[in-house]
Amino acid sequence: MSSGQNRALMADPIVSVARRLEGAFAAVAGGPCDPVVRPSDRADAQANGALALAKTLGLPPRDVAQKALDAAGDLSDMVESTEIAGPGFVNVVFSTSFIASELSVAMGDARLGVRAADDAHTIVVDYSAPNVAKEMHVGHLRSTVIGDALVRALQYVGNTVIRENHIGDWGTPFGMLIEHLIDLGEENAAHELGVGDLDGFYKEARRKFEADDAFKGRARNRVVMLQSGDADTLRLWQTLVNESTRYFNKVYTQLDVLLTDDDLMGESAYNPLLAEVVERLRTKGLLEESDGAEVVFPEGFTNRDNEPLPLIIRKGDGGYNYATSDLACVIDRVERLGAQSMLYVVGAPQAQHLQMVESVARMAGWLPEKYVMNHVSFGSVLGSDKKILKSRAGDTVKLATLLDEAVERAASAVAEKNPDMSESDRAHIAQMIGIGAVKYSDLCTDRVKDYVFDWDRMLSFEGNTAPYLQYAHARICSIFRRAGIERSSIRGGQPLLNDPRERALALRILRFDSAVWEMIDTLSPHKLCTYLFDLATDFTSFYEHCSVLKAESDSIRDSRLTLCDSTARTMEQGLALLGIRAPEQM
């Protein structure tokens, strides 16, 4: 391994200095000790570890801080100055040459200095999960966009990531859906679904089911035929699935996410395992009979009347329900796919259900202790009235319609601001801007909270928005275009960082490493968004104050070109981890 790769293991200087101080603090403490190094507004970083340590040692905090600095020895290869301040904080200022050389190393790394996972493993990410013959709406938007970003980030640092799209393709509604398909005629029905009128199809089927007893009877009979594997029924069912997934793929293409047919793992895929789930639970002695159903009582769950709450494995009528297939999922993911970690990107209302599934899986011994099953919960999309987002007619908002509107709005913004652009360029770029804006507005706030959907805000070029970040990237591309310089031609050098904005920008770029890891550690894409916004802000400030092409000297010009290129690469990669494109002009 070259020293370059070795250094790149910790691109963020704050991480580097933290590791250096960790030993020093440990020496003072006489055991492992966190130096608590954080970014600081009074220096580049501050170590707060002395205050806590002072307590256990019974010494004045400032003395402890001094001892730690003494133990750290010579830090001059990375640090310009250290200072003990206030009650015992250690303020750290990096040497500018260290920042410059670290940036050069990071930019020579294939991952731009982002640390590789030291525990890379196989992770299943379960996301999107629309229902066959039902329209995709904003709830699917959140799951799809958040899940996709997590997949990209987890993959980036070296994990093996398996995408699973657990579509709703089984269950009692398929009786009425198949009968409605027959009524319409297969050709007509396929067309209706193929063009994306899933809502109309589903609603009509449900209307007939509720209004027409004969239809209801046929539907019920059809469910039995489906479950018993009747060939003709299965063929009709497959038509529904195929037409729906064809439509989903259109939305996924528009949304620009990674999901393909290879990732489809619908509920029906687990049918062969359901009987085994029951048998295994029975063998373990976990299965109990309750009100005619076969259930498991995981500890710690109670119902309204404070009685134990069961997870229903097999209904009174002998049918299975979603808890059973979710348990089959766990078995399949652990035993067939070798997953050690499972992420469920599912709305907050499913929290208790997933807890119960995990609990039963652990009771049954299907989920080893160290394996994690993580609910990546998220809140709702709200309208400006702070209520769940609805269309003007009061229906749920069709995802496809919403995405079309995003692209339309972006197209008219581009047409207005950049009228010289060709029609085909504009269409292409509007796609990146409109879709990017929707995705970013979904990703940029803490996922556990609800968020307010606002067209004007998300498409604005001001504030924490995708267009603002994309614009920073486009401006850099524009500089190189204007100068007629290939970006790759100026790589490899170390930048001069004499202006405070140059220095701040370089340090910010190096913190990409930590930003990606914060996103991964907390499964929170908004951490990376916040970073990219800071990066764009630091760049724009640099851009306003440090002329690149009209720099005072050629060496400064080249140095600034290097900074521009480093910024653009980091921005493009960061946006890519969020599933967002970075156009070269806009």
Add this chain to the structure above:
RNA sequence: GCCUCCGUAGCUCAGUUGGAUAGAGCAUCGGACUUCUAAUCCGCAGGUCGCAGGUUCGAUUCCUGCCGGGGGCGCCA
């Protein structure tokens, strides 16, 4: 009733796992364009971090109790 999530500037949101004086962006106000894309930048102002206790050197952050809002609580998925 029980469980769970949320409550930070007029609005929309951050706050790096307990650190110094709580930060952005909108909106308002005051400045900067024969431009490396002003789709931008610089500045002013704006706060009882829902309320009350507790833990400790130190709390927006952890604990308890209230108040307000969302969601969940047995055969739909």
